[in-house]
Amino acid sequence: MNEPRPPAVALEGVGKRFGSGATAVDALTEIDLSVAAGEFVSLIGPSGCGKSTLLRIIANLIDPSEGSVLVNGKPARQARLDQDYGIAFQQAGLLEWRTVQANVELPLALHGMRREERRSQAAELLELVGLGDFGSHRPSQLSGGMQQRVAIARALARRPALLLMDEPFGALDEMTRERMQSELIRICAETRAAVVFVTHSIPEAVFLSQRAVVMSPRPGRITEIIDVPPGTRDEDFREADAFYATITEVREALRARTREGSP
């Protein structure tokens, strides 16, 4: 029997204040959220609601002003040092002077993995994201969608239990975007990683996640957590009534908050 896995993310009373004194801005207040192992959760909300900040706090790229952050049952800093998560941003952020393969190998090289092992693992990951033939290409030779796949492969390099994604498909066109969403569902099923996915697209949040966390700005906080009905995430799901019903539910949650929030 597997021993029960700790939650991928556990946030308690997390807050973040930028600046100090009279000009201080509360970016986040009283965030409580738990993401189970293997669960897909998206953070959705208008700009300025702190969803990217929250993701960076989970990643330990910035420190919270208050509250506790556990990743895989460890303090966030320890989780970062242990490489318990992989991360992908809106920009692929590939290193131009490295080949596609070498970009995927980077996190492995930083952890001192041996070259042959690194090679075979990176080749496997490129296969997983459908870029098996592009290992020796330069990033500049790839389209935006392909670069983003490389970034995802790189995020998965250490086989993390948690994947953090900050609008990774935000810069892609609609068709590429939908294809990448389906790919991501498949990849997550194969790697069994939990995902925290930041987006401002309602259909994207609903299609991908098991739970959509609705956030609102000034101060950034969680206003509602909406369960998405289960179902196989295929092209049929995009046409299903349950899909549309949930989209409406999320939209209303967002709208209610905006109305209430505006003076």
Next chain:
Amino acid sequence: MLLLALLLLAAAWELYKLAAPDDGVRIGDALILPRSDDASMPHLSRIFEVFGEQEVAGVAGGGTVLSSVVDAVWYSLRLAVAGFAAGVAVGFVLALAMQRVRVVERALLPWVVLSQTVPLIALAPLVYGWSGNLSLFGLDWQPWMSVSVIAAYLAFFPVAIGVLRGFSSPTPVQTELLAACAASWWQTLLRLRLPASVAYTIPALKLAAAAAIVGAIVAEISIGLNGGIGRLIISYAQQATGDPARIYAPIIGAAAMGVVAVGLVGLLGVALRRYQPEETA
């Protein structure tokens, strides 16, 4: 391209000599266009003839002007290279320190900029004064070291500024990514900042190479060090009344020296071209 530019320059020289009046063009007493007689603007053929002449007129076996110029260039080039190397090292260390600690950048950068406003001529005698008074690791300070120090003084500046810019050039996404991979400062430097800085470092090194040469020549002149191209420029200028074409020989030598130095850095750029996506040169 360089060849074409040289040809154009040569053509302009000869054309001016052909078209302009020998006494130049004057409005009242003011000379508007320079004289173009043989004493002021010798023919190019005459300038190149000089290279074949005897160093000391009429004395055979004393070596030609060409050999003097080549010897002097070689001498000065070595001093400039020593200065360049020292300047690049200092510039790199400064850039590294400024990148590593923000406070250092704020404290140091104004001084780095200020250092370049001190005239070289004022500095040279000061540094020259070290010889005879200073000894490093049991090695007495030599006058040539003063020349190299001044060359280094000019060379470190573009390196410090250029490399610092290069170190700061990675995008926030790239630095956050390395932080997320738990990369140490040293790993971030080797894997990200150093490769990303190449596109800024190569042009900075070209500037530094040219600056080191100018520094070395000016320092030779103001210190009065014999053997280099700086000294040769002065001594041929003193002979200019007898042979006006002679003064151009060491100038051409100095220019050739600069071209070679910048060209060598260019070769380094070619070797590192995969790190500089935008550079086409």
